[in-house]
Amino acid sequence: MNAIELETRYSAHNYAPLPVVLARGQGAHLWDTAGRRYIDMMSAYSAASHGHGHPRILAALAAQAERLAVPSRAYYNDRLGPFLEELCKLTSLDAALPMNTGAEAVETAIKAARRWGYRVKGIARDRAEIIVANGNFHGRTTTVVSASTEPDYRDGFGPFTPGFRAVAFGDLGAVERAITPRTAAVLIEPIQGEAGIIVPPAGWLLGLRRICDAHGVLLILDEVQSGLGRTGAWFAFQHEGIRPDGVILGKALGGGVLPVSAFVAHREVMDVFTPGSHGSTFCGSAPRSIPTSRARARRASACWRKACCRRRRTRRSFAWRRRSSSRARISTGRSIASRRSCASSTARAGARVRRDRL
Numbered sequence: 001m002n003a004i005e006l007e008t009r010y011s012a013h014n015y016a017p018l019p020v021v022l023a024r025g026q027g028a029h030l031w032d033t034a035g036r037r038y039i040d041m042m043s044a045y046s047a048a049s050h051g052h053g054h055p056r057i058l059a060a061l062a063a064q065a066e067r068l069a070v071p072s073r074a075y076y077n078d079r080l081g082p083f084l085e086e087l088c089k090l091t092s093l094d095a096a097l098p099m100n101t102g103a104e105a106v107e108t109a110i111k112a113a114r115r116w117g118y119r120v121k122g123i124a125r126d127r128a129e130i131i132v133a134n135g136n137f138h139g140r141t142t143t144v145v146s147a148s149t150e151p152d153y154r155d156g157f158g159p160f161t162p163g164f165r166a167v168a169f170g171d172l173g174a175v176e177r178a179i180t181p182r183t184a185a186v187l188i189e190p191i192q193g194e195a196g197i198i199v200p201p202a203g204w205l206l207g208l209r210r211i212c213d214a215h216g217v218l219l220i221l222d223e224v225q226s227g228l229g230r231t232g233a234w235f236a237f238q239h240e241g242i243r244p245d246g247v248i249l250g251k252a253l254g255g256g257v258l259p260v261s262a263f264v265a266h267r268e269v270m271d272v273f274t275p276g277s278h279g280s281t282f283c284g285s286a287p288r289s290i291p292t293s294r295a296r297a298r299r300a301s302a303c304w305r306k307a308c309c310r311r312r313r314t315r316r317s318f319a320w321r322r323r324s325s326s327r328a329r330i331s332t333g334r335s336i337a338s339r340r341s342c343a344s345s346t347a348r349a350g351a352r353v354r355r356d357r358l
């Protein structure tokens with residue numbers, strides 16, 4: 001059996017890949033098993049924002065893996081502290097909790113918000129609510145799809161986790177009307193990445209910040225997609241000069257070599273976690289601190305600026321670009337529709353991948 005047949009035979013069919021078998025990546029390029037070169041406009045949905053096989057990241061990864069790879073959080077290690085410090089400085093927040101995937105970091109944020117709701121805000125036990133947006137995408141775990149408004153992500157996976165209220169994205173009035181004394185948090189993507197790349201009206205984040213402050217509600221931003229340089233700033237929230245109470249990072253945080261995510265928050269929010277209340281076996285592994293540094297993230301940003309230039313030529317790239325000081329616009333290869341149907345997904349992606357035969 002060839003690679004496609006093997007994958008089809010032994011894999012769950014939860015993806016519908018293009019009939020291209022990739023074998024190598026370097027910078028902005030990918031090569032298939034037949035030696036054809038492609039410009040990688042997809043960049044693993046921004047997980048490879050640094051480009052493939054960045055030599056400094058690979059060297060650091062190899063050196064760290066040889067020195068100490070998986071120490072577990074049962075001990076301290078000499079890499080985790082500097083990594084967490086970097087995350088906190090970058091986001092101007094106080095404490096970080098690393099996880100593996102974006103969905104896990106969202107789960108972490110949900111747990112933090114709920115416990116904060118009970119222990120700090122005084123919401124009655126098990127009654128906390130989190131406001132999310134219609135058309136959101138925060139990942140695919142059971143609790144996270146409970147917050148989704150997309151039927152295809154939920155179909156057949158109930159019963160769902162209660163405690164989410166969805167409102168129109170970009171509608172400040174709807175958010176304010178949805179807030180009750182039970183509301184612990186507003187969890188929102190600054191720019192929606194799945195619902196068709198929705199850029200909210202200018203002032204949306206600023207308005208959310210004011211509403212959350214007025215009602216004693218946490219503002220948690222999912223910057224898994226929009227963060228780390230993809231809008232021309234480190235984070236999309238910086239375009240409106242606000243500071244969230246918590247921010248969720250993933251994808252490019254792993255430098256294109258490891259699954260690394262994090263929930264970063266104010267100390268008051270993070271302090272709801274006590275030993276045993278949350279964790280993951282690999283969340284303290286030393287090499288995960290390798291890909292993150294300001295210089296590397298800056299490089300990610302530069303990569304995407306380059307991708308934007310390409311977009312003008314190809315009109316088919318996957319890049320965030322800055323529109324004005326307060327607004328950002330995204331052009332992407334992925335939409336909800338592309339996940340909705342395998343067939344249309346393949347067709348759309350096929351249109352997106354620009355094959356560059358040498």
Ligand SMILES: Cc1ncc(COP(=O)(O)O)c(C=O)c1O
Pocket residue numbers: 045100101102103104106137138139140189193222223224225226250251
């Ligand atoms: C905004 C956002 N949050 C969370 C996730 C989930 O990340 P992961 O696929 O690593 O679980 C994604 C993935 O696309 C995302 O775009």
